[in-house]
Amino acid sequence: MAAFHQFYHLAGGNLAALNTAFVALLPKKDGAVRMTDFRPISLIHSFAKLITKVLSIRLTKVI
Numbered sequence: 001m002a003a004f005h006q007f008y009h010l011a012g013g014n015l016a017a018l019n020t021a022f023v024a025l026l027p028k029k030d031g032a033v034r035m036t037d038f039r040p041i042s043l044i045h046s047f048a049k050l051i052t053k054v055l056s057i058r059l060t061k062v063i
Contacts, residue, residue: 003047020045 025038032038 003050019048 022043024041024043026041028037028039
């Protein structure tokens with residue numbers, strides 16, 4: 001959680017940066033042309049994944 005606190009202050013309090021994701025299209029087969037020939041994947045910020053995992057582990061102990 002200390003790393004999150006440090007990131008929060010370095011980002012200027014902008015938590016929206018943690019909620020961004022990039023969508024990448026991976027071809028399902030060679031020669032993909034149409035949109036149905038691609039598989040979208042979402043690349044989220046690894047720090048957000050870490051915070052989510054830490055919070056879920058801590059909450060399972062309480063719930």
